[in-house]
Amino acid sequence: MDNIIKFPNTTEKEYVNGTKLAREAFTKMKATEENLNWRLNFNDWKEYKLSEADVEQVALFGEHMKFAPVVAARLASKLAEVLCIVRNYNPYDELI
Secondary structure: OOOOOOOOOOOOOHHHHHHHHHHHHHHHHHHHHHHHHHHOOOOOHHHOEEEEEHHHHHHHHHOOOOOOOOHHHHHHHHHHHHHHHOOOOOHHHOOO
């Protein structure tokens, strides 16, 4: 995590609270990144259901997360699946 800059007009309380909040967000992001890298690397990755927290963390910090290439591809597939669910659209219906 990068250092947090204290601006001249920022009170010490605001700085401490902001730093604490940033560290908590960073910890959550890293936990999600590690979990997704671990879970989507298995052969049964299609069985995994992304949690709302997973999707939220990827939406907020996805550009800062590091994924193995195969995990990134699988995550893209899972996110597309979530999008279809949100839009009440099942791409498999067209195959029938």
